[in-house]
Amino acid sequence: MSASAMIEKVKTFRHGIHPAEFKDYTKNLPIERIPFTNEYVLPLSQHLGGPSRAVVKPGDKVYRGQLIAEASGFVSATLHASVTGKVKAIESRNHPSGNLVKSIIIERDPYSPQTLHNERKIDWEKISPKEALREIQMGGFVGLGGAAFPTHVKLAVPPGKKARFFIINAAECEPYLTTDHRMMLEQADSMLLGIRISMKILGAEKAYIGIETNKPDAIEYLRQVIPSDMACEVAPVQTKYPQGAEKMLITAILKRDVPSGKLPIDAEVVVHNVGTLVGIGDLFKHGKPLIERVVTITGPGIHRPANLMIPLGMKLNQVLDYCGGLKENTRQLLFGGPMMGAPQSFLDVPIMKGTSGIVALTDKEVFPRKERACIRCSRCIDACPVFLNPSRLGSFARVKRYEEMMDFHLMDCIECASCSYVCPSSIPLVQRFRVAKGMLREKQARERAGKKS
């Protein structure tokens, strides 16, 4: 293919930023399976929505892949034991969010071969879409890109709406992370099976795999392996942050916008992450629920960066030990990428369903910056992918005038942090927007409660 044809095909959205990628640490390292450790901590809340309800009690013997907690509602997820062993306790433990969260603690049985509980093949062609959706719901799947939204909720198309297009989010626009990249190269058959099943459930006409052009090997490989009978196409997208934001990817590939305040399904689209689809594929191949995931352990603070297959609930310090430990000048340890990830201070927090990466930054990358006055350089406006005016929002947020921020579309902010990244005055824009959103939501909840009583 000539260079000009390549450029023509690359799709993108308007605005955005170009941070350095830092993917060289791990992009060529095959996924390794980490050895089992002794204790696993499985928080009952590791997805968006209501926390799960434990169905086991301390002292119970559990098998790898066995259901240990059920969903507490439609927008919730089930939870399965990630190892064979004994339930040691159900108690509050450190959680990556910084809070103490009720968790099921499992002690591994050191003599168990750790084979999968109830291994089986599910013939997806024979069962109805509804039954297939039920299997996914029982498998405890959530979005593995980071937001951890229950998968079955997105796959259940509300009455009166259509999901004509299915987009596979393989942009992986966060710097440092390479899990989606490696999975596409190593587990493409599971992913393609996951795509087929999802398309059947959705009744989608066409699937697009949106991959940033910084992964040419994945683009080429998938083009070779996608069978001709599948209505699935690789859609190369520009390497630009936040290309992997749901709305941005839809706009890039389909040239249609998700209406403000609405969901992708309102634009006849459903988007799922690569990891989620690989998981769905594995569920139908072996009956394996979501009990482990691929995590990129990387950054200048890590001695031996790696892409690891880690059972859920393994503790952070054990994963770090496997990777040679942290360098002494590490200053920041993140779950997720550097643009939207969450910092960790306790090393005993567990790997969760939404943990896409562990990034360790050293004192060379992390240094305090003094906030200065806005000089209205308009860089934030040119960066914002949803066309807000972060400068203006920031001046309201600084003096806590949150109500007025609503008039400037605060609630449309996708919190991608592009504005904070470019700001030459180091104003913590997105950080303050998050606070503002939280305060407004709290206020709305209070008002609703007030009306009821």
Added chain:
Amino acid sequence: MKQKKPLLLLSTSPFLKQREDTTYIMWQVVYAMIPILVAAVYYFGISALLVTTACVAGTLLTEWVFTRDTIKDGSALITGILLALTLPPGIQLWMAFLGGVVSIALGKLIFGGIGYNIFNPALVGRAFVQSAFPVAITTWAPQSNLSDFFQVKGANFTFPFFKSNVDVVTTATPLAKMKFEGLTTHTMDLLIGNTAGSLGETCGIVILLAGLYLAFRKMLNWRIPVSIFGTVFIFSVILNLISPGVYPSSIFQIFSGGMMLGAVFMATDMVTSPITQKGCWIFGIGIGFLVVVIRLFGGLPEGVMYSILLMNGATPLINRMTQPKIYGAHK
């Protein structure tokens, strides 16, 4: 494996940050102005250096007296150099110094310092000098082109508030010649700066190159100069079509006076220009229109300063009117 637990910081994302900060942007602008200063020294000798030093001393000293923490970001230095570039080489140094003080004190600090000022500080300083010392600021020394580098132009060293008793050779700027005598100046002379004028309004080509550098580095919004030049050009062409021969050519309008310096360095001041792209177009068109109106129909030969200051005043309104349309907005 046992190891020392590193000291971990807690803050919220993002953890990556673009390196360019305010100070970096300001110093880039300072570097871009150095060739213009060199051109000024070439044309006006030691006087250009003296006037610039006086203005910069005024701005830096004022900034230092009132607020210590923003002195290093280079913004006061930019104001000082820009002010100097708008003054004639023969101006009394104490007036230049006072202009610098007023620029920072009344143009910037009174509003709350950098980021909060409404009007371009350098132009506030110049407006003050123009109204306080109307004679000194319209006394133009001819060029020396390095032939007598150390000869002081005009009354640089006059004691404050004393009447200058130096006999100076004066000449008229191209715009004054146009306005009051109906003479045009050769375009080539305007381009390379072979004319009388303020320090920074003679050499158009250097300013244009400096502007291109800054626009390329994304340190200034190219929409503003482009819309100013475009408006001045089109407006002049229309006027010339209506009554040929009465008005100067559009090329003359663009390359004479403070047009270049104003459009490239003054109007593009980030703090005092609109923040939205659409707003920048409106801002530039407004300045271009006002410049031509003042130059051709007003009492003054030059109108760039007042045009920019007027549009600075309109900037908050322009910002309010041109809020970006958000993604997925309801039609």
